[in-house]
Amino acid sequence: MNPLIEVRDLSYTYRAGTSGGVKALSRVNLEVKHGEFLAITGQNGSGKSTLARHFNGLLTPSEGEVLVEGLSVAERANIPAIRRLVGMVFQNPDNQLISSVVEEDVAFGPENLGLSPFEIRQRVDQAIKILKLENLRFESPNYLSEGQKQLVAIAGVLAMKPSCIVLDEPTAHLDPRGRREVLENIRRLNREEGITIILLTHFMDEAIHCDRMIVMNRGKVEMEGPPAGMFRQRDQILSLGLNFPVAAQLAEGLRLRGIDLPDDIIHPEEIINCLCRLK
Amino acid sequence: MELTKNITLGVYLPGKSFIHRLDPRTKILAAGLLIALLLFTRSYEAYSLFTLFTAAIIVSAGIPLGYAARGLRPMLPVLVLMWIFQLFLYSTPDADIIFSWWIFTATDAGLHMGNLITLRVLFLFMVTTILTLTTSIVSLTDGLESLLSPLRRIGLPAQELVMTMVIALRFVLILAEELDKIVKAQMARGVAFDRGNFIQKTKKIFPVFLPLFINAFKRAEELITAMEARSYSGGKGRTKMKTLHMGRVDLTAGGIIIVYAALTVYIIMSVAPRI
Known part of the structure; x- marks a missing residue:
């Protein structure tokens, strides 16, 4: 199968020509690839947002x-078709919600696609159901928490039935609880709805939690x-200005104190399992 | 300074009342008619009727009276100032002087003018507030769009204009919250907004509004990107989830508003205007 998105020798210069x-x-x-969960990381200014756009x-x-x-x-002629395939969620939920009612905001995207009122209603209901926003629809x-707002933004994109959703630092503005909620839902969309x-x-x-991870630095994939x-x-990883997942940090600390742990631990469950097996 | 608590304009209170269920076009036309009537209302009798009518609407819409009144609070200084200006500056040759001191002279004509103008502004605000409190912004714009769409033929970009308005309305609250944050941040750094004379106070406002404006532009930029990413490309080719149709409630409401308008016109015609 052909890849969903192919990037070939892409260069981009802001204010090109000046x-x-x-x-x-x-x-x-x-x-x-279709159906994959790709994470793009990198420091501020590494070019990840530019790439995603x-x-x-x-x-x-x-x-x-x-x-x-x-x-x-x-x-230019391809843009409408491409925007249907690839939805995008941004960092600040407040700056992407248009309407003052949740379900009407979710409908904004499908309305732009020129669908029939019946079809729009169906898609909105479905998106709201998938993200479990039924209680908030009106x-x-x-009056929502930042995390809930971000879920509404995701629902708005989901209602356009994209093959792929790009999320540009969707949790940067959220508290730990909102962050967990948003991440869980993103993973569920990938697993259960097959959305890239x-x-x-x-x-x-x-x-x-991703299948594949990319680290960007100074406009290049490192x-x-x-x-x-x-x-x-x-x-x-350190030289690229990144840090480590909590479980990896803990495992490294324990290794330095002479506890025998594998060096590819990244999930909390893994470290728990390994520690339980130690006697 | 709790700015956001007192802002009711642009806020929507969801509900299931008679008023909420009306077609937005009915509500917009009714609000338009009420505002038009206000411009011709120049007697206390007509304003009493107006007060009763708006109170009835507020009650039947299930809006807490205190909530509706709270929205007027930020307007209060302007209203008081306006009233004072009218009181001392407006006069007619045959007016009776009711108060005079130094260069200030208040006449009964000025008093009535002050009262009536203040009432008029107050009710203009009330009518628009009730409209936005009971109508979600999307149905409000659906209604406006539908009402304005005949003007497309003469080149008015109705949908785009309405979309601009929607966004402006949604950001009222967000910007108010932001203003609140900036003010608090500056207070934390020792700015005393309530101290000093008029010029000193005014000077303190600039460092508040500058970041607000810069942020507003940033937000606008981000919003445009987000809208574009959701396939927005102007009004053309857009459809709506909710289709508007007028029903029996609208007929009833239309009847009520026409009876009310007739009554007001009768009062306007039969009672001598105070100004």
């Missing part, structure tokens, strides 16, 4: 190309692979 041009991406190559044509490549289901994002987003997830984050404890293998390369 003397103040800033090169944000240089020769990035990447494939995103190419996936649904909010930005178009300065050089190279980005294909979504074989459609080039540089082609509430105003102003691209999660941009700088929380390593979120990145560990590391790529399953998360467990990545955190084994301690020096490289």
Whole structure:
């Protein structure tokens, strides 16, 4: 099967052609497979947001190309089709909700697609059900917690029935509880609804749940692979300005004190299991 | 300074009352009619009737009276100032002087003018507040859009205009909250907003509004991106989840409002205006 998103030699320069041009991406190559959970991490300014904004044509490549289901994002005529395939959720929920009623905000996307009122209603009901927002459907987003607002934003994207949802630091504004809620729902969408997830984050404890992780630095892909293998390369992770998931930090600390633990622990459950087996 | 608590304009109180169930077009047209009537209302008798009528609407919409009144609080200084200006500055040649001191002279004509103008502004605010309290912004805009859509033919971008309004309304509360935060942050750093003379106080406002405006622009930018990502490309090709249709409640409401309008017109015609 063809990849869902293909990035080939992508470079992007902000304010290209002027003397103040800033090169944000240089020769990035990447494939995103159908149904995968991809995490993109990296420090602020590493280019992860810039990269993500190419996936649904909010930005178009300065050089190279980005294909979504074989459609080039540089082609204006492809943009509507690409935006149906790739939905996007942003950092601050307050700045992406349009309506003062939850269900009407969820309907905003489908309405833009020009669907029939019946179809819109069905999609909205379904999205609300999947994210378990039934109790909030007539509430105003102003009175919801930040975590709930972000779930509404996700529902709004889900109602457009995308193949893929890109989430740009969706938990950065949230408290720990909201963060957990949002992450659980993202994982569920991936597992149960088969939606491809691209999660941009700088929380390593979120990145560990992905199938594949990419670390960006200065506009380039520096590391790529399953998360467990990545955190084994301690020096490289540190030099890229990242930290470690809590379980990996704990395991490392214990190893230094002479407790024999494997070096690819990233999940809390793993460390619990290993410690229980020690006698 | 709890700014957000007192803002009722642009806030929607969900409910299932008679007023809530009306077609938004009915409510918009009714509000328009009430506002038009207000502009011709120049007697206390007509205002008494108006007071009764708005009170009846507020009660039947299930809006707590205290809540509706609280929204007026931020307006109070403006209203008082307006009343004072009218009282001392407006006069007619045959007016009786009721109060005079130094260069200040108040006449009964000024008093009536002050009272009536203040009442008018108060009710203009009340009518719009009731409209937004009982109508969700989306149905409000659906209604407006539907009412304005005939003007598309003469080149008015109705849908886009209405969308702009929706967003402005949603951000009233968000920006008020932000203002509150900025004020508190500055108070924490020792700014005393309530001290000093008028000029000193005014100077303290600038460092509050500057970050507010900058943030508002940032928010606007982010919102545009988010809307674009959700396939918004102007009004063309957009459909609606809710289709509007008028029913029996609208007919009833239409009847009530017409009876009320007739009564008001009767009062306007038969009672001599005070101004």
